[in-house]
Amino acid sequence: MNPSIKKILYFPITKILIGIGLCFSLFVAIQNFVSKPFFYYLFPDKSIADPMIHCVSVLVLLFGYYYLFRFYDKRKITELSLKYLHNEMFGGFILGFLAITFTIFLLYILGYYEVLDITTEHYSLRLFCLLIVAALIEDLFTRGLIIRVCENWLGTNLAIVVGMLLETWHMFNPNANLFSLFTDLVWGFTMAMLFIYTKRIWLPFFFHLGWNFAQPFYGSNLTGLSDMGSIIQSKFSGPQLFTGGLVGVENSIFTVITLLSIGIILYYLSKKEGKIVKGSIWNKNLKENFIEDEN
Structure with missing residues (x-):
């Protein structure tokens, strides 16, 4: 060639x-x-x-x-490796679900969340399967492809920035606001770290799935969408900063703090385990500078 x-x-x-x-x-x-x-x-x-x-x-x-x-x-397509699929599937889904559940619990304690009814009539397998496909498209291409390639090319830190900026497309969703832009950036950071820590798409994918399932499960809008069904029919009240408003509970300050904490912990662990790397572009430049100095 x-x-x-x-x-x-x-x-x-x-x-x-x-x-x-x-x-x-x-x-x-x-x-x-x-x-x-x-x-x-x-x-x-x-x-x-x-x-x-x-x-x-x-x-x-x-x-x-x-x-x-x-x-x-x-x-070898290591980002699709099935070696730890069982742990990353259950761990990711539970972590994503609990991140939303923690906010719901706080809102309930504060009197800003009320359960009205519980029924599966407003939720279906069809909706859940739609969430699976939507999450897979985003995680396969954003994490498995773009962040993976950018990390090898530009290094981990710049790849994280790219991953954060890519998530700002959610600003085109209904009911998006300035605070939801900040939420999108935090989401991009933590999702990037879920991939970078494992170098596989399964942990971020199943976290994403648990996160997306939990919101309609508790009767919340999902990223501004109100037609994603519900299992717990509920009522949110109180400050928008706490409830997330029409965007949904993912836009609550409690959820954002939880999400950011997960990302920071994973960044710390990744740095400690040597998973924060320089990309090939920097290694090449260092090598060229070294050769010039030698001459």
Whole structure:
């Protein structure tokens, strides 16, 4: 292969664009031209068909990513390693769920949260499967691809900044405000650290899933969305700073402090264990400077 073409092809930004472009295109194509026609034909009831479509979409995303980068990078796809899947699956989901539960508990103690009813009539498997696909798309591409490539290229600290800035797209969600922008940045930091500490997508993915499930579970909006169902029908009252307002309980100052604490602890542990690294661009510059000094 021509060295110039190879240099462009394996440039980090090119790798990110190819990874997202091909994997997402495959996902959309299979979902719209294979999964939907097939399952809607077999099951006219969308509440039955959609969960199956979402399950196929998850497999398409994971296998598409795996085989693309096996061919592209010619390496083991360690970010999808199943070695610690059991621990990271349950640990991540429980941690994400408890982070929201802690805020709900504080709001209840303060008299700002009231349980009205408990029923599963307003929640469905279809909604939960939708959360799975949405979380996987974000974590596979943002953490597994972009942060991983940027960490190898720019180093851990700059990769964290990139991860934080990427989460500001949530500002386009309904009911977003200035404080939710700060929440998005904290979310990006902690989610980046969940990946950086393990170097696998499973911990951030299942944390994300537990976090997203917990909010409608307690009757809260989810990132400004009010149509994500609920299991506990509830009433929030009190200052928006505490309840999160229309954005949802994730925008509560209590939740943000909890989330930031998790990220800081993981950064400390990562630094202690030597997981905060310089990227290849800095190592290359250091090497070039050393050669110049020697001459």
